[in-house]
Amino acid sequence: MSMAKEDLAKDNEKRSCELATDFTHLQLQPKHKIMTLKFALNQAFVRGKNPIDEHPLNYDEYNPFNICAASNVPHLSEHRHSSPKQWKLSEYVS
Incomplete structure (x- = not known):
């Protein structure tokens, strides 16, 4: 990153x-x-x-997010302790 x-x-x-x-x-x-x-x-x-x-930046400091390891794009996490497998954006999951 x-x-x-x-x-x-x-x-x-x-x-x-x-x-x-x-x-x-x-x-x-x-x-x-x-x-x-x-x-x-x-x-x-x-x-x-x-x-x-x-x-305008794609950034909100008040919402928890995870960062996709493949694209370095943050996405909001519904569950704070979700599994790392879910942290990848769907376009990068094979």
Whole structure:
């Protein structure tokens, strides 16, 4: 997920910002958590220079979600402790 975020940093600003915010919700060690929060703050600051919301983010910090391992796209989880097999989007399940 981190590598995908770095690859998109300059090409797709909206997706890079979404990945940065999603990455802050993962359970990481404290120093890695700090690094992800700093990156997300930097992304938000860059987007904040232009206050026009051209691209609304697909992000809601109040709803629990799981992140699909294949596409790095968050999807809302109905059950907080659902099985990891259910965390893949249907288009990636074979």
